[in-house]
Amino acid sequence: xxxxxxxxxxxxxxxxxxxxxxxxxxxxxxxxxxxxxxxxxxxxxxxxxxxxxxxxxxxxxxxxxxxxxxxxxxxxxxxxxxxxxxxxxxxxxxxxxxxxxxxxxxxxxxxxxxxxxxxxxxxxxxxxxxxxxxxxxxxxxxxxxxxxxxxxxxxxxxxxxxxxxxxxxxxxxxxxxxxxxxxxxxxxxxxxxxxxxxxxxxxxxxxxxxxxxxxxxxxxxxxxxxxxxxxxxxxxxxxxxxxxxxxxxxxxxxxxxxxxxxxxxxxxxxxxxxxxxxxxxxxxxxxxxxxxxxxxxxxxxxxxxxxxxxxxxxxxxxxxxxxxxxxxxxxxxxxxxxxx
Amino acid sequence: xxxxxxxxxxxxxxxxxxxxxxxxxxxxxxxxxxxxxxxxxxxxxxxxxxxxxxxxxxxxxxxxxxxxxxxxxx
Numbered sequence: 001x002x003x004x005x006x007x008x009x010x011x012x013x014x015x016x017x018x019x020x021x022x023x024x025x026x027x028x029x030x031x032x033x034x035x036x037x038x039x040x041x042x043x044x045x046x047x048x049x050x051x052x053x054x055x056x057x058x059x060x061x062x063x064x065x066x067x068x069x070x071x072x073x074x075x076x077x078x079x080x081x082x083x084x085x086x087x088x089x090x091x092x093x094x095x096x097x098x099x100x101x102x103x104x105x106x107x108x109x110x111x112x113x114x115x116x117x118x119x120x121x122x123x124x125x126x127x128x129x130x131x132x133x134x135x136x137x138x139x140x141x142x143x144x145x146x147x148x149x150x151x152x153x154x155x156x157x158x159x160x161x162x163x164x165x166x167x168x169x170x171x172x173x174x175x176x177x178x179x180x181x182x183x184x185x186x187x188x189x190x191x192x193x194x195x196x197x198x199x200x201x202x203x204x205x206x207x208x209x210x211x212x213x214x215x216x217x218x219x220x221x222x223x224x225x226x227x228x229x230x231x232x233x234x235x236x237x238x239x240x241x242x243x244x245x246x247x248x249x250x251x252x253x254x255x256x257x258x259x260x261x262x263x264x265x266x267x268x269x270x271x272x273x274x275x276x277x278x279x280x281x282x283x284x285x286x287x288x289x290x291x292x293x294x295x296x297x298x299x300x301x302x303x304x305x306x307x308x309x310x311x312x313x314x315x316x317x318x319x320x321x322x323x324x325x326x327x328x329x330x331x332x333x334x335x336x337x338x339x340x
Numbered sequence: 341x342x343x344x345x346x347x348x349x350x351x352x353x354x355x356x357x358x359x360x361x362x363x364x365x366x367x368x369x370x371x372x373x374x375x376x377x378x379x380x381x382x383x384x385x386x387x388x389x390x391x392x393x394x395x396x397x398x399x400x401x402x403x404x405x406x407x408x409x410x411x412x413x414x
Binding site for chain 1: 374376
């Protein structure tokens, strides 16, 4: 398998982002050229963070003075090993650690990270100017959602903070978000994002099938396919387009693909999409099947199907076929406003 | 603590009042979020891993049926 694209670049500060060492009176200006790389990555939707051994308040203040603080999500400025800072960042962003890259001038730090997080790409800060031309830093597409990715994560961080301090039950919290879920046919402007979702989503993906851009385009026009995209908004902002459904519509309905972005894992989007399909099944009065390909990462999708009323009817070495057999009347979770 | 009491603990944490025989599907308690959370909670709490065939709507219909399913593993 080819290596996954980088989703987040983690920067060292001293002698990497800025010249010299903050504690020794350095850090007066940015390393030449670094700002172009930071802005370039940001435009490509690649997130950025910091792993630096410094005093948090002093170093963060300097980032603000240099006018670049807003580029970095969950900056880790502390005296912990950088490998643990990197793990923390991956966890906070909820992305696979193998999609992180780490830039540092010191071989010791790069080796420490390479040793404890071998799937992280390490980069000598001397090579900063070439980062934008790395293949793994070049997304296949730039979509509306790519460009807004950083602000979506910032909204998510705010949301997390409010959730932590929220006094009440988790349902009351969901209720308080004023979520609006849209499920609608994919149109041409959505295609690149739809494609991006199929290749970026691994955990919450029922089959992992990928299709070329042109194949996806055909599904829009072809009446043998039902091809839907879901978007989510709440009072903190837009999550963008976060879910995709592809159903073959022949004598029976056959769900080829059901996926959603990890960012909405704890929002119950999966059930809403399945309830949408259950209602559709009822309207069309057809049997409904779902294909499922077992991987070591997508068990949650299996559980979602099973507890939303699907029965397993076949399992050939992890290639599972499920059928919707529930006769329970299901309704959307009350904390969603659904727009179809 | 009995298995039923431990399962009820999950709902208490979520701030939901249910009885051992409340139909979780009818009451609107079940959504995929709930489904995932309860499976993860039970597996952690009891140190078990459900087999695929036991993850069914029927087994997760009430706190009682959930407890019975869990007990098969204990």
